[in-house]
Amino acid sequence: MTPAKDHATSARRRGRRPAGEDTRATLLAAAREVFAESGFDGATVRSIAARAGVDAAMVNHWFGSKEGLFAQAVLQVPFDPKEVLETVTADGPDRLGENIVRTFLTRWDGAGGEVFVALVRSITTREEALRALKEMLVNHMFAGVTKAAGCDQPELRASLCATQIIGMGMARYVARLEPMASADIETMVAAIAPTLQRYLTGDIG
Template sequence: MTMLEGVTTRPGGRRPGATRTRVDILAAAQRSFAEHGYVLTTIRGVARAAGVDPALVLQFFGSKDGLFDAALRDDPPVRALVTLAGEGDPSDLGPRLAARYLELWEDPHTGPRMLAVVRAATAAPSASAMVTAFMTDEVMLPLARAIGADQAELRAALTGAYLFGVASARYVLGVAPLAALDREAAVTYVAPVVQHHLTGDLTPP
């Protein structure tokens, strides 16, 4: 059964409320982006899955880019990474962050959503820009600021870029031998680099 099967198309007519309608559209969009990717997802297809008129999707989100951005920011799994900064000492944040990040990728519920985001980022420049802005502004930058590090913006960009690259190589491209490592072993290699980006000396050599 695919992620889109079992979705009942509702008849036309008045919807129970704007909030509920928006939630239904976002849920249908997230399923479509995860199942079909950014390029093959269409406003018409999302509208059909949500049981609404395509014009209503455009009314709420303006375009497919707007729909993707909203779906990305609607309770994204990676936002939970920000809370790690307050759960322990910054000196061991790298291992905790790396472990949680890889765990999210391998979780059967959150993994497909994260895979859809990465694939979208490589499929269209507009999607790539939205993913980059979201990861930097709403995940990595708040995390860097929460630990009180200097050069927070640079640290956020370096951390986000590194983790994004690791995930792409390990889970999207299947680059060996990184993809063959079990998660615990992968964390031991990834964590020191993450820790350096977050709290290490960033003075250029």
């Protein structure tokens, strides 16, 4: 085999995926450090990329956005927060409650609930995981929902929504309370969505 053919064969054998996966893994590790040190708002794509020693464009290439990187590096949730926000607000303010419950359960059920359980367990031992959960659900996810709905008292409403979603996940996936643990999604939507809807657009005075 000639040197040129040998080089080409070796390159094909190695492929580009391992190097790419190394970059992705390095970005995830760097992101966990930077998010823990600075929080979501204080962390920047550039600072994370610099910590990882890669170009900032790699964040968008692998994760789509800072939000996508945050979700995979810190929360390990099985969805993109930006996409979820767009989904739950797509039908206007009057259907926010049912869209939130249906969307979260669809994502979590699809992952077998293990991701939520792992997250809850990490919260009990790692302060940054608790801080990350609060920032994601309260400061970003539900803050975005209340902004889209034009809610009054947005901080209080966002916090109330977060308690409902966390409690729902705890009961269904961690404590596995029956019949809640095995109820179908639409049954859960019918039972829980009205409470979330009141938290968002109803009277909480």
